[in-house]
Structures are given as structure tokens and as C-alpha cells.
Amino acid sequence: MPDADTLLDARGIGKRFNALTVLSDVDFAIRAEEAVGIVGPNGAGKTTLLNVLSGAMPADAGHILFAGQDVSRLDAPARCRRGIGRSHQIPRPFGGMTVFENLLVAARTGGNAHGAAAYDRCVDSLRLCGMLPFANRRAEALALLDRKRLELARALATAPRLLLLDEIGGGLTDAEAAELVDIIRVIRGRGVAVVWIEHIVHVLVQVVGRLVCMDGGRVIADGPPDTVLRDAAVIDAYLGSAAHDHPVG
Amino acid sequence: MTQITVQRWTPAAIAFALAIAVVLAVLAAGPLIFPAGFTERLTALFVYVILGAMWNALAGYSGLVSVGQQAFFGLGAFVAILLSNAGVPVYAALLLAALAVGVLSLPIGEVMLRLRGGEFAIGMWVLAELAHLLVNLDPLVNGETGTSLIALDAVPAAARRADTYWCALAAMTALLGIVFLLLRGRIGASLQAVRDDEQAAASVGVRVLATKRVVFVLAAAGCALAGALWLATAITFQPRAYFSVQWTAYMIFITLVGGIGTFEGPVLGAVIFFAVETLFGALGVWYLVGLGAAALLFALFAPRGLWGAAQRRYDLRLLPLGFHVVLPTTGRIIR
Structure with a gap:
């Protein structure tokens, strides 16, 4: 049973792509x-x-509890x-926007931050991930490793608990x-x-x-x-x- | 650390905005100082600017490539006639028609916005053909016989010309203002995220459908207002002329040549289109072939358009839609 400390509790998760079963009865907490x-x-x-x-x-079977x-x-x-924030295995940057703007969308929508608080969170995430020097660069101009770092920084800007x-x-x-x-x-x-x-x-x-x-x-x-x-x-x-x-x- | 600042307005941007205000002030005096023919041509230019700005908001900022925007252009003109015939004062009818088409676009968007990429483009084209056929069924329009904006036909030509000019100028200014504020705000950044990668946008919290809906309704209402204004200059309404795909072709030309995905681009594109039309419009079919070829060449070899290329080359940041991070150590903007 999940204790009071459990943040995410997924039970009996199943997923099929047509005939192919990709997940069957997965429990993950x-x-x-x-x-x-x-x-x-x-x-x-x-x-x-x-x-x-x-x-x-969506899952085909099972339930997911997050924060109860x-x-x-x-x-x-x-x-x-x-x-719940995430990064993608193959980076999915917003290519036409600058690195900073990539984070700002995340901070303002997923992170529900406004004004200067949103700016501060983005700058903080960029600094933590070593991306501050690229803040004004268009994301499509980044090399692969920097795109991966952008994935991480952008996910962080949503202020995730998970x-x-x-x-x-x-x-x-x-x-x-x-x-x-x-x-x-x-x-x-x-x-x-x-x-x-x-x-x-x-x-x-x-x-x-x-x-x-x-x-x-x-x-x-x-x-x-x-x-x-x-x-x-x-x-x-x-x-x-x-x-x-x-x-x- | 707080020394890092985010810059939006720059001195150059403020100067540019003031220059725009001066140009608008001069244009506002238009009918009093310009010859009648030029006043009429400028009214057409304002309509082109509206069309370009709307298509750019859709395709350039939201990734919604519509080849059926003439649906809303035609419906705007048609609804304006219906309202005027029902007794609404004629200029109020133009605005109300745009709002009505905006409301009508909500259920349309619920279907269209679930389509992706090429499906959306084709869906919009089908919609335009459907709207054309439905309007043709109206006994008032009576197929391609058409009808006219009778209420405005009764007004003396000079007064009509000036009033329509001012309406078009006000509509253009208001719509550009709305697009500017929209793109500059939270929705603008979310729209661009959706344009660049829908799944990634959803993963950072962007409500994809709701975000697209805003720009879809705005572009529908804007194109409808353009159609209603066009009706006010032409008076006659023949469905074939208003529901023609050429209107969307103009929008594409204006946006691609001016600079897709830049705010200023479509304004420049509309001025170029206006000049080209004035010089070569009499050539008929070859003029249209030339327009198409030019748009194609731009799409292939200068995909950022004239304004986009100039922005890159001279590092222009005039109207502040984006965000620039200024680091304190060097005091200059890093890139």
C-alpha cells in the first residue's frame, strides 16, 4: 500500500499498439x-x-494517482x-524560439509563474543547466547535447514535483x-x-x-x-x- | 542573482513605434489631403494588410496553414449584406458581420483544428467551397447573380469613399494592435511552441487546442472584416468574386514575400503586393502567374521573406515581441 509519502502510484498499467502489447500490468510508485x-x-x-x-x-488499463x-x-x-515534468529522448525544442523563450513558455503555462517570477525561474534553470550563455540563441541552432540540456532546463522551468x-x-x-x-x-x-x-x-x-x-x-x-x-x-x-x-x- | 535582466523595449523599438504613430496620423488625414483615386487605392491596401496579418498569425505564428481563408472573407461580406438589409446601420453592419463570423468560426474550429498539417489546409479549402455553395443557395443572392450593399449605394460617392477609408484604417490599426498584444503576451509564446512542436508544447503545460482556437477565431473575424470592407468599396456582391481562392493566394504572397513569422513582414508584403498590383494588375492572367511564381521563389530561396532577411542581416529588433536576456558582466546582449 502507498504510504503518505507516495507521490505517484501507478497500478496495473497496460498499453497496446494494435496487436503489440507494450506494457502489461505494470505497477510503479x-x-x-x-x-x-x-x-x-x-x-x-x-x-x-x-x-x-x-x-x-493514455493508458489502456490501470490507474495513476499523483499527490493522492x-x-x-x-x-x-x-x-x-x-x-509532472518530463524530457524527451529525442529532443523536441521549440526551434523557432530562443532558448530563453523555450523556458518561458514552460514557466508560464506548466509552471503557472507570472512576470518577474517567471523570468527568474527561467534564468535559474538556465544557469543550473549551464545554458545561460545560449539564452538568446534560437533553439534550432543548438547542437544535440545542448538540445538535451534544453530539454532538462525546460522541464525544470515548469517547477515539477516529479x-x-x-x-x-x-x-x-x-x-x-x-x-x-x-x-x-x-x-x-x-x-x-x-x-x-x-x-x-x-x-x-x-x-x-x-x-x-x-x-x-x-x-x-x-x-x-x-x-x-x-x-x-x-x-x-x-x-x-x-x-x-x-x-x- | 538579479543583475540579469530581460529586455523587451529598446530605444530603437520606441523610435520605430513613434514613427508608426506618425504614419498612422498622416494616414488618418488621408481623405482630406489625398486625391479621390488614391484614397480608394489606400483603402484596398489596408484590406491587404489585414489579410496578410491574419494569414501570418495563422501560418507564421501558429503553424496553421489555411488555403480556405476566403471562406471567412466571403462570409463577412455576405453577413454584412444580411445585417444591412435587416436595418442595421451600414458601417455597424460591417463590424457586426466580422463579430458574427468570429462566433461562427468557433464550431468550425472545433472540427478543423483537430486536423493536422495538410489535412487542415485541405479541410479549410473544402470549407470555403461549401460556404460558397451555401451562400449561392440564398434566394437573395440567387446563385451567381449576386446582390449589392444597397444601403451604401444611396450615400454620395465622396462621403462613402472617406467613411470607408476611415473604417478600413481603423480596422487595420485595431487588428494589428490586437495581433501585436496577442503575440507579445502569454498566448503568443504558447502559439509558437505549438507551431514548433505540439507534443512538446503539451508536455510543458500548453493547452494546444484552446491556444489554436484563439488565433483561429481572430483570423476568421479579421478576414471577415476585410471582406466586409471590400464589399463597402465594391458595393456589389457576387459570391464567385468573394469566395475565390485568389484571396488566400494574395495572403500567401503577402506573407511569404514580406516575411512569414515576423510581425512587420506582412505589412511590408502588403505594400509590395499593392505596388505590384498597381503596376502590373492590368496584365490579367500573366499578372497572377507572376505573383504565384514570385511567392514560390521566395518560399524556396528566401523563406524568411524580405523583412525576415533584413532582420537577420542587420540584427533588427524593432517591435518587441520576443525576449532578450541581458547579462550584466559584459553589459551587452549575448547571442
Whole structure:
């Protein structure tokens, strides 16, 4: 049962794309201020789970409680306004707007901030993510890594209570990954709960206190990182094969 | 830290706004100082500016590419005739017609705005054809026989010319003002976000459909007002002339040549279109071919249009729609 601390509680989530079952009977809960990593092979349903939690696509089955209220039927903007922010695996910047304006839309709509308070929040997010020097640049002119940082900064500008991150660490050098870890730690220090999908497990475990492993649309392990990474099913489904495809640390 | 400031109005922007105020003041005296023929031509120019600004608000700022805006242009003229015939004072009928078409566009938008990209464009075209056919069914219009704005036909030509000019000038100024305030405010930024990526906009809290609805209704009412004003200059109403796709072709030309997605672009585009029409309009079909070719060349080789290119090249930021972050360390704007 969820305790009073539970921020998000998803039960029995199912999702199909025509004949293909992408998520089946997934339970996923996270406490306030907790950080959870999600790992699993490609096609495990990780991004779909994030899409269902953020409201980008409706679930076919199950219920989602956020801060004690049923948000299952709310669309993405409504969930964002209640405090669920997300980044996208393939960055989706507002290309025709400046970096600052990208954040301002987020701060004013999802974050419900006005006037100078909205400006301050955007500047703060840009500074935290190291994007302040690009504030006036059009987003379409950014390189891929800066687009990923923009995803993070823009999600932060909505002042989320729960931040859903989808592979923002892919392609980073060790130094850049260390910077990213520092940024996520600051975000956690502000009391934001974080769900982070990432293949780079050694980076992930520096931040998260709990690891969830998915395979074939199901959760196959959920617990402390050490335990999950030693789980036979996890090694079989993910780490064994991933050792060839992905740096797992 | 508070030293970082966000700049909107600059001295150049203020000077530009004052210059616009002076131009508008001179134009306001138009019928008193210009020859009759020129007054009439300027009225047409004001209508072109309205059309360009509306299409740009749709396509340039909201990603809604409509090839059926003539639906609202024609309906505006038609409803103005209905209202005038019902006894509404004729100039009030023009404004009321625009508002009525704006209201009518709400249910239309509920259907159209669920379509994406090319589907929306084609849907709007179908809508325009449908509106044309329905208006033709009205016994008053009697197919392509048409009708006329009888109430205005009774007014002496000089008074009519001046009054219509002032109405068009006021309508253009008011609509440009509304577009400016809309784009400068919260909705403007949300619209651009929707234009650039709907799903990402939704993910940061933008209510996509509600945001599109605002600009759709504004553009419908604006194009309807343009149609009603055109009726006031032409007096006669033949459905074929008002529901013609050429009106949307003009809007596209004006927006693409002037600069899509810039506030000032369509105004410049309308002036260019006006000049081209004045010089070459008599060439008939070849004039239309030339317009189409020019719009195509701009779309291919100068997609930002004249104003967009100038803005880039000379780093112009005149009317302040965007936001510029000024960092204190260097005292200058970083880019």
C-alpha cells in the first residue's frame, strides 16, 4: 500500500499498439523526493511508461494517482500543471524560439509563474543547466547535447514535483556525465522526485537510490541498485546482452 | 542573482513605434489631403494588410496553414449584406458581420483544428467551397447573380469613399494592435511552441487546442472584416468574386514575400503586393502567374521573406515581441 509519502502510484498499467502489447500490468510508485532509475533492453517499454505517466498517451488499463488524486484521465498539459515534468529522448525544442523563450513558455503555462517570477525561474534553470550563455540563441541552432540540456532546463522551468527524464545522458563524455550527475543532485536537493531512464548504469547509480528493470513490457526487478544489478533475471534480460551493446559500468 | 535582466523595449523599438504613430496620423488625414483615386487605392491596401496579418498569425505564428481563408472573407461580406438589409446601420453592419463570423468560426474550429498539417489546409479549402455553395443557395443572392450593399449605394460617392477609408484604417490599426498584444503576451509564446512542436508544447503545460482556437477565431473575424470592407468599396456582391481562392493566394504572397513569422513582414508584403498590383494588375492572367511564381521563389530561396532577411542581416529588433536576456558582466546582449 502507498504510504503518505507516495507521490505517484501507478497500478496495473497496460498499453497496446494494435496487436503489440507494450506494457502489461505494470505497477510503479515513487515517493516524494525519491530518485528511481529505470533500465532495460530496447523495446522493454520504458519510454512508453514515461509517456503514459506524463499523459502524452493514455493508458489502456490501470490507474495513476499523483499527490493522492486520480490523474488517469488528465491530458499532458493538465498533468504538467499539477507537477509532472518530463524530457524527451529525442529532443523536441521549440526551434523557432530562443532558448530563453523555450523556458518561458514552460514557466508560464506548466509552471503557472507570472512576470518577474517567471523570468527568474527561467534564468535559474538556465544557469543550473549551464545554458545561460545560449539564452538568446534560437533553439534550432543548438547542437544535440545542448538540445538535451534544453530539454532538462525546460522541464525544470515548469517547477515539477516529479521529473521524468528519458535518456538525457546518452552520448555524453565522462566529464559531461559528471556535470549532469551534479545537476540532477541539485534538482533532487530541491525536493524534486526524479525518474530517470538511462542505459549508462554507472552514471545512474550515482544518483538513484532505487532501480527498476523492465523487460517485455513488465517490471522484472525493483529494489536497491546493488540487489537489482545482481538479480539473475536482470542479468539474463538486460545486462548480459547489454554488456555488448551498452557501457554498463 | 538579479543583475540579469530581460529586455523587451529598446530605444530603437520606441523610435520605430513613434514613427508608426506618425504614419498612422498622416494616414488618418488621408481623405482630406489625398486625391479621390488614391484614397480608394489606400483603402484596398489596408484590406491587404489585414489579410496578410491574419494569414501570418495563422501560418507564421501558429503553424496553421489555411488555403480556405476566403471562406471567412466571403462570409463577412455576405453577413454584412444580411445585417444591412435587416436595418442595421451600414458601417455597424460591417463590424457586426466580422463579430458574427468570429462566433461562427468557433464550431468550425472545433472540427478543423483537430486536423493536422495538410489535412487542415485541405479541410479549410473544402470549407470555403461549401460556404460558397451555401451562400449561392440564398434566394437573395440567387446563385451567381449576386446582390449589392444597397444601403451604401444611396450615400454620395465622396462621403462613402472617406467613411470607408476611415473604417478600413481603423480596422487595420485595431487588428494589428490586437495581433501585436496577442503575440507579445502569454498566448503568443504558447502559439509558437505549438507551431514548433505540439507534443512538446503539451508536455510543458500548453493547452494546444484552446491556444489554436484563439488565433483561429481572430483570423476568421479579421478576414471577415476585410471582406466586409471590400464589399463597402465594391458595393456589389457576387459570391464567385468573394469566395475565390485568389484571396488566400494574395495572403500567401503577402506573407511569404514580406516575411512569414515576423510581425512587420506582412505589412511590408502588403505594400509590395499593392505596388505590384498597381503596376502590373492590368496584365490579367500573366499578372497572377507572376505573383504565384514570385511567392514560390521566395518560399524556396528566401523563406524568411524580405523583412525576415533584413532582420537577420542587420540584427533588427524593432517591435518587441520576443525576449532578450541581458547579462550584466559584459553589459551587452549575448547571442
